[in-house]
Amino acid sequence: MSYPKINFTPGPSQLYFTVEDHMKQAFRDGIPSLSHRSKKFEKIFADAVNGLRELLNVPSSYHIYFTGSATEIWERAIENLVEESSFHLVNGSFSKRFFEISAQLGKKATKHEVSAGEGFSNSLDVPSTAELIAVTHNETSSGVSLPLDFIYDFKKKHPKALLVVDAVSSLPYPDFDYSKLDSVFFSVQKGFGLPAGLGVWMVNDKCLAKAEQLLAKGRSIGSYHNLPSLHAHSLKNQTPETPNVLGIYLLGSVVSDMLRHSAHKIRKETEYKSFLLYNTLNKHPHLKPFVKDERFQSRTVIVVESGERTEKITTSLIEKGMQPGDGYGAAKKHQLRFANFPTHAKEHFELLVDSLESM
């Protein structure tokens, strides 16, 4: 079976280039059948958490937990952090799904929605009753990324609400100031280049306190994966359930590789590669960035308006060993998406832009 050598789909994306070697080492060390109540697992858990803390510059006032997926975190965040009402900035399919999950769980979910490809104005109204403000840092469906200052501004204007940031397809790129947010989460199959099946949920003490408060009021906050349970187990470097041990091991291993390379270099390279592609698009006779406003153009998921040439470009790139991502949902026929994650080398992007320039 053959498949392209470079996979630009925005998730699951191309594996980080060290994953296969780490998997071999895992089998040599018995990790796939390791007990999650063993000392050896506790070290794997601690290595992953401490590595993430260092790579992403997460302060000690934040806690880091593991779930099955980022989709699960949408649900757990609503269950644990919202008694009555949540407010959502919606500008694409994923931010919309977070909003829908809140409604499904019986909360009063309200939203401010703009069209796909657009950002938000600073002056939008947030209901004063909102206990949680949900912000999607990077909309994987449309390639819109929100500027960090815009996100921090929400916390300043609405200090009582918990500000929860979906960073699924942006981390490890953004250099968040976590003191200006209350919770950040992601899944490992995008920027971290790992096999799917693991979500990472980071919360501050205010989130823990809110969950405890809902519990004290007799509200259901879920069982094994509620915040107090995740927290109590994390203090022992353990998880409430038998987790994806191999996934946690691989995450810790890749984070350690990324630290050797350095977070700073990853950020600079991400910016350079995205510059290459946007620059090519801006000069291209037939292609253009789907996101018009430069302030909102994502560095990590670049969406291209490719119109009726979409199919031809896809075929041509695949012939050259590059797999572009389809446009999301209904945009499949006229857009292409390109992930720009740490595993995508500068050489990959140089080859990509050379190829696009001649199309």
Add this chain to the structure above:
Amino acid sequence: MSYPKINFTPGPSQLYFTVEDHMKQAFRDGIPSLSHRSKKFEKIFADAVNGLRELLNVPSSYHIYFTGSATEIWERAIENLVEESSFHLVNGSFSKRFFEISAQLGKKATKHEVSAGEGFSNSLDVPSTAELIAVTHNETSSGVSLPLDFIYDFKKKHPKALLVVDAVSSLPYPDFDYSKLDSVFFSVQKGFGLPAGLGVWMVNDKCLAKAEQLLAKGRSIGSYHNLPSLHAHSLKNQTPETPNVLGIYLLGSVVSDMLRHSAHKIRKETEYKSFLLYNTLNKHPHLKPFVKDERFQSRTVIVVESGERTEKITTSLIEKGMQPGDGYGAAKKHQLRFANFPTHAKEHFELLVDSLESM
């Protein structure tokens, strides 16, 4: 790093002997970064479900879904199948946890509890209000397994309640008559010998109808992993969230290997191996089965009362390349547990009993 060649811990247990080769093939075929919305994934999903159906003899009236863990299924079963009250047969730590989760989720959970190591009498009372009866087929903590006729009898006596069977540490051994049950679930790191991080939930139409009914009444049944959502996606051979794709691939691959060997042979071999160990324990001067009543002695998790010799036996077995499982919780100091799963060869058990006989 060295570790014993034969791992008898009851979960995560020794890998099925083909797993490492399947993992290598997965990397060659690009499975670790495969999109869960691709045709190739749909085939992997269908292969796993159809293989399980054939191996376990699951009728077409049952549906098969994937979750992150069996712990998650405890929660989802309560959320989706119980409006007011559930009833639990409790005889160890895992059956007790299922009961506790129901209470945590705000249901009226009642139980009939016996001491660890004991089974149940046929004449126990079930509240007529119970919407769900939770039965743990095989208590991993104590090595008690409930006879199938005993379980079926519940369904006969309480036809209105949904009978949900935790078969985490017994499948693929038991040859269930699924028409006499409403739901069965397990996780893959025990009898299937796979890396942890995947639960398998099998339900009949009555379970689906119950979830729909709760939804129509405005009850919260969770979001992405509620039964209607799992079901709608499974009809497309998909999952609601980005799942553990690699886990589903490995499950399908191992199930296919087991089918080649045959479910019948797996069952016969399981019985032969358990006979070897119980026979040795019954004749042993210092060791005995923890479960006294032969009707309740598990074939798949055999718990040994090893008293003050526990530590010495453990050391001696490890020297011979065999890792016994510790007794569960407080029993760690005076019991040992031995998993008897399809990956454990007859030769492993012959070596184990030869070694125990000389202790």
